[in-house]
Each structure stands twice: as structure tokens, then as C-alpha cells.
Amino acid sequence: MSEASLAAVFAAVIRRDLTLAVRRRSDVFTTFFFFVLVVSLFPLGVGPAPDTLRTIAPGVLWVAALLASMLALTRLFAGDYADGTLEQLALSPQPLVLLVAAKVVAHWLVTGVPLVLVAPLLSLQFGLPSDALSVVLLSLLLGTPCLSLIGAIGAALTLGVRGAGGLLALLVLPLYVPVLIFGAASITACASGMAAGAHLSLLGASLLLALALGPWGAAAAIRIALE
Amino acid sequence: MLEAVDLECVRGSRRLFSGLSFRVARGSMLWVLGPNGSGKTSLLRVLCGLVLPAAGSVRWCDEDVRVARDNFHVDLLYLGHAAAIKDDLSGRENLHFGLAQSGVVASASEVEAALREFGLSGRDDLLARALSQGQRRRVALARLALAAGKRLWILDEPFTGLDADAVQLVQSHLVRQLERGGAAVLTSHQEVDFGALPVQRLPLAA
Numbered sequence A: 001m002s003e004a005s006l007a008a009v010f011a012a013v014i015r016r017d018l019t020l021a022v023r024r025r026s027d028v029f030t031t032f033f034f035f036v037l038v039v040s041l042f043p044l045g046v047g048p049a050p051d052t053l054r055t056i057a058p059g060v061l062w063v064a065a066l067l068a069s070m071l072a073l074t075r076l077f078a079g080d081y082a083d084g085t086l087e088q089l090a091l092s093p094q095p096l097v098l099l100v101a102a103k104v105v106a107h108w109l110v111t112g113v114p115l116v117l118v119a120p121l122l123s124l125q126f127g128l129p130s131d132a133l134s135v136v137l138l139s140l141l142l143g144t145p146c147l148s149l150i151g152a153i154g155a156a157l158t159l160g161v162r163g164a165g166g167l168l169a170l171l172v173l174p175l176y177v178p179v180l181i182f183g184a185a186s187i188t189a190c191a192s193g194m195a196a197g198a199h200l201s202l203l204g205a206s207l208l209l210a211l212a213l214g215p216w217g218a219a220a221a222i223r224i225a226l227e
Numbered sequence B: 001m002l003e004a005v006d007l008e009c010v011r012g013s014r015r016l017f018s019g020l021s022f023r024v025a026r027g028s029m030l031w032v033l034g035p036n037g038s039g040k041t042s043l044l045r046v047l048c049g050l051v052l053p054a055a056g057s058v059r060w061c062d063e064d065v066r067v068a069r070d071n072f073h074v075d076l077l078y079l080g081h082a083a084a085i086k087d088d089l090s091g092r093e094n095l096h097f098g099l100a101q102s103g104v105v106a107s108a109s110e111v112e113a114a115l116r117e118f119g120l121s122g123r124d125d126l127l128a129r130a131l132s133q134g135q136r137r138r139v140a141l142a143r144l145a146l147a148a149g150k151r152l153w154i155l156d157e158p159f160t161g162l163d164a165d166a167v168q169l170v171q172s173h174l175v176r177q178l179e180r181g182g183a184a185v186l187t188s189h190q191e192v193d194f195g196a197l198p199v200q201r202l203p204l205a206a
Helices: A006-023 A025-046 A050-073 A075-083 A085-090 A096-126 A130-157 A164-191 A197-226 B040-048 B069-075 B091-101 B108-117 B133-146 B164-179
Strands: B002-011 B014-024 B029-033 B055-060 B076-079 B152-156 B183-187 B199-203
Touching (some): A006 A025, A025 A096, A050 A130, A075 A085, A075 A130, A075 A197, A085 B091, A096 A197, B014 B199, B055 B069, B076 B133, B091 B133, B108 B133, B133 B164, B164 B183
Parallel strands (some): B029 B183
Antiparallel strands (some): B002 B014
8 A cells, every 4th residue: 555646546537437438338329429420410411512511511520529528528527426436536635626637538538539530531421622631630639628628617517406418508518619610610721722720729729728727617616516 | 633623514504513622632533423414424524624614624733624635635534425436347446446536556466355354355346236235335445444544534324234244344444543543533323332442422413
């Protein structure tokens, strides 16, 4: 027995959440297939007009990613809140802010990364030019962690609230708007032959801001929820 | 070591207790008694710093626990009503991660020994959902075997749902904790005999 370092506790929280995600695969698949299905339904519904599809593709991809990430958010802290794990985390010798960050990282690995990886493939259905595919990947790579971090604040604020799902959407969706705008705009820019750098930089800036404020806000909300 | 000064706790519109002061010295134990709803769990949560008292303060080694939070948490082991046991993890994993998040690194053999001591050998790889209520309590309490480094144990109803052997086991760990100069605060409805150990009783009125 020895005293655990911050890195060890951080890693243990991530490993536990990943192990749990593997044991409850259906939760992960729900988010993933939701994204795949919603994105795939649009070409079928709108019809095979390449110009229309190309125009709507960025918006469809990003709105679907937004909703898919929302779908998984309610589970971020709810289980830990119900079984007392959050109390234990709040009483850990390591700062709660960083343990919350570890939980968000694990959540993003499970719900965000699969979306990032499958999105370029899905965007082929919309006839996006091939150089836009890398921007799709990059924008989602920068954007989905933002969604998880912002969502963590909402998930923590709605702990123990009845009808948490609806309230969570009301709280979090407005905060997602900048990410949606920059993310979709970067793909649109690239698809129409302009540089996407500016939009991606703004996405990166949003990520840094979310990284600085998200875990801190979520940790504060968790302490309130535990009282 | 642990000192409560003039504590007051209000839940909803009800005042659970007020003007509550006590000290728990090294090597001694505080036993909180009282009927359901008298605020035992609330008191423990106030002592941990999870709940802010309406008045008064809790001090650990002469520092307010809300101020010197990190120092306090290094010394604290809290077992609440909810045992923080995950259905989808095995007993071994539950114990390992449970200790890790309280800042204790235990080797695989130490975890195994603790589970064996708590009568769970052969079941350590079984998912917790397959365990009985009592066995889940045992997994949670197995943390005590590896928490020698924690100077303050705060245990909420540790004896509930345990058979006589397990009660004995928890009791012996409590004795060892006091003997090595630690302190403990617990609630229990069950009458447990601690013999000559310095046990301070704190009755709360409904």
C-alpha cells in the first residue's frame, strides 16, 4: 500500500470508465449508430442532387454529432451519483477538478472518437470533395472534446433533477452553438475552395476555453449536487 | 484529532441538531446513536465536508476541513450509505478502483488478500451484479483491510446487512485502527461490544 500520485488516480479513473464502457457496450453503440443513421438518412430523404447534398453536408454532420453527444451526456455522472462513487471522488486526496477531467476524457474516448473516425466515411455520401474529408476529421477532432467538456457542466448541474434529459438539452444546446458554427463553417469553407484555417483556429480556441472552464464548472456543480 | 465546534445542521425546514461540540482523540472512537431521521448520516457528511454545516466548523488537526481539504482527504476514509460498488465490475476491480480513487495504491496480491479475508476468495472475478447484498457490503468493507494509512475512518452503518462473522471482522479492523493511533466515527443501530476500547457515545435526539 502506498499513497497514489495524481497521475495514478487520473489513470485509474479513466481505466475504470473504459472498462465499464466495454462491459456496457450497448450504451456506446447507441450513440454511434444514432450518428451514423441520422447522417445517412439525409441523402435518402433529400434526394440525389449533388449540389444540395454538398451544401447541407457540413450542417448535417455537425448537428448529428451535437445530438449524438447530447444523447450520451446524461450517463456521464448519473451512475456515479447514484452509487456513491461521486462522493468518493469528491473526498479523494486529489483535486476533484482533475478527476472530473479524467471522466470527461474517458467519455470522449468512448463517445467522441468513434464519431470522428466514421465521419469522413459518412461524408462520402454527400459528395464532399476529397480534400474536405480531412477538414471534417480535423474539425470534429477539435469540436467533439468541446462538446464533452461543455456537456459535463450541464450533466453535473442536472444531477438528481427530475426530467434531467430535457433540462440538460435546454442548458447545453445554446452553449454548443459556437462550436456548431465554427465546425460547420470550416467544412463549408473547404468544400467551396477556401481556406479552413481560420475556422479551425477558432475551434481550437473554443477547445482551450472549454478545457479551462469545463472541468472546473462541473466539479463545482458536483459539490453542490452532493450537499 | 477531529474536533467539532458548535455544529448545526438544517435539512429542508428542519433543524437536525445544533450546538453540537465534541472531540475525537487519537486512538478513540465516536459512536453516533439515534433513531431514524435524527441526522446521523447528515452529521457524518458534515464531518467529511460533503455538506456545509449551517453553523460551526469541523477541524482536523487544528485546521478547518473545508480550508485544508486536501490534507484532510489524505487522512480520510469514508464509507457511506451508497457503497460505490459498480455492478459491471468484479469484486477485485471494485476494490482496486475504490482504493485508487481514495488515493491508496494496492498491489494485486494485497487486494486478493483483503478479499480473501472478507470471505470472497473464489468470487473475486465475479461481477458485482452476481453477488448478494451482503457480499457487496463485504467488497465495500474490504477497503478497511487496506486503509491502514488513513488516520480517520468515517463509517455509515458498517454493520448493516452483515452476518456475525463479518461483524466480528469489521470490529477487529476497528480495534486495529484504534490501536495504531487512528480514529473512527461510526453510526450503528446494532449493539456491538468494543470491550475496553475508548468509545465515546453521542446520542442524537429525533
